[in-house]
Amino acid sequence: MPQLEAWQQVLVSEDFLTSTHGKLSCSSCHNGNEQGESMEQAHTDLIVAPSSDPVKACDTCHGTLGAQHQESLHATLAGYKETIRVRSGQATLSLELEKMFEAKCAKCHTSCGQCHVTRPVSVSGGFNAGHNFYKRPNMTLNCTACHGSRVGSEFTGQNAGISADVHYNKGFQCVACHSTEELHTAEPGATSRYDNSLAPACEDCHQVSSNAYHAVHKNKLSCQVCHSQEYKNCYNCHVGKVESGITQPSELGFKIGKNPLKSAERPWDYVTLRHIPISPDSYDEWEPNALVNFAALPTWKFTTPHNIKKNTPQAANCTSSCHNNPAVFLTQDDLQNMSAEEQAANQGVIVDKIPD
Amino acid sequence: MRHSFYAIILSLFVIASFYQCSDPRTPTSPDDGLAVSACVTCHTDAAKLKVLAIPEEGSTEDAGES
Numbered sequence: 033m034p035q036l037e038a039w040q041q042v043l044v045s046e047d048f049l050t051s052t053h054g055k056l057s058c059s060s061c062h063n064g065n066e067q068g069e070s071m072e073q074a075h076t077d078l079i080v081a082p083s084s085d086p087v088k089a090c091d092t093c094h095g096t097l098g099a100q101h102q103e104s105l106h107a108t109l110a111g112y113k114e115t116i117r118v119r120s121g122q123a124t125l126s127l128e129l130e131k132m133f134e135a136k137c138a139k140c141h142t143s144c145g146q147c148h149v150t151r152p153v154s155v156s157g158g159f160n161a162g163h164n165f166y167k168r169p170n171m172t173l174n175c176t177a178c179h180g181s182r183v184g185s186e187f188t189g190q191n192a193g194i195s196a197d198v199h200y201n202k203g204f205q206c207v208a209c210h211s212t213e214e215l216h217t218a219e220p221g222a223t224s225r226y227d228n229s230l231a232p233a234c235e236d237c238h239q240v241s242s243n244a245y246h247a248v249h250k251n252k253l254s255c256q257v258c259h260s261q262e263y264k265n266c267y268n269c270h271v272g273k274v275e276s277g278i279t280q281p282s283e284l285g286f287k288i289g290k291n292p293l294k295s296a297e298r299p300w301d302y303v304t305l306r307h308i309p310i311s312p313d314s315y316d317e318w319e320p321n322a323l324v325n326f327a328a329l330p331t332w333k334f335t336t337p338h339n340i341k342k343n344t345p346q347a348a349n350c351t352s353s354c355h356n357n358p359a360v361f362l363t364q365d366d367l368q369n370m371s372a373e374e375q376a377a378n379q380g381v382i383v384d385k386i387p388d
Numbered sequence: 389m390r391h392s393f394y395a396i397i398l399s400l401f402v403i404a405s406f407y408q409c410s411d412p413r414t415p416t417s418p419d420d421g422l423a424v425s426a427c428v429t430c431h432t433d434a435a436k437l438k439v440l441a442i443p444e445e446g447s448t449e450d451a452g453e454s
Contacts, residue, residue, distance in 0.1 A: 039434060064427065
């Protein structure tokens, strides 16, 4: 996404001044000196992003939303932090890994303002609507500004040869499925977006039709196994200390594996799996050999590709697309180029026997 | 008597809430009819901002995770 010019990032529109938030004084949220005669004077003790303290800035009028947000994964990024911690084998992240996390990962930490006023810091921020507040985050300017390289490109059909998600083609934005309640939920202790009990499920809207395929596969396959297309798999992360370029390109692929998150809500035996952006040397520039416990977690993880279609190659012809077709399953053969540790980490999700 | 007391307390609470959320909080707020905020003067004027803005070495990297 092209970033805004510096002056565009802070240009306030006239109509903001008559909006609910615009009727508050600037300094009541941003501090500073409104009578300052120079920029330096006016910016004395300036709070650029008031919602970095959402309880103080937002909850005065918005109940406990700010406090809830502080406990949500969007704010804590606990999912990322916990997996790095486990792979590092450290009780808490080392100083160097903390620095890496703050410099790289935390750019996608989300405050109230980064969903409802500005673009996220990861794309250099700036007002989306002249400082006007908006209830529904904009899919492009907010959600996929962070969730862009995989989910966003899948959903909007930017991967070569892969159709956009049927929901996108019907005009749905992210918030059509991801509710206010889900996104604002406090999730203390959660380490995965899938821990959220308010996360959307296909059945929230779709009644599963009683055709023969559904009858046979119900509870055995997740919906995405038959109704999603190839998606991006990443094998490393662009967290270099000096440059932030991607060190290893992503690859389109589609792999069915054993369900690592089996539960009452996710009872399926087989699900789609995605390789996550991590390798044993991902953080070496920050701390050499930091991931001593790399194989503590699988690198192929449960995924819900956002490129849903009714008719996919899998759904078109079961017998040739999945049955007797090892190419669509994650097997030991797919792990051959990986280290022995990574192979060991993924033993729980690979498919041993291809269905006939 | 007791009801009057409660009514007064409730009224005070309503008034306090109104002031908390609806009213300008400083005499320099945009709509108070007094001094115009320096913030408003500059931040609504694109030409001024272009002069004042210090171009930053910003990242142009593509969208990130997920």
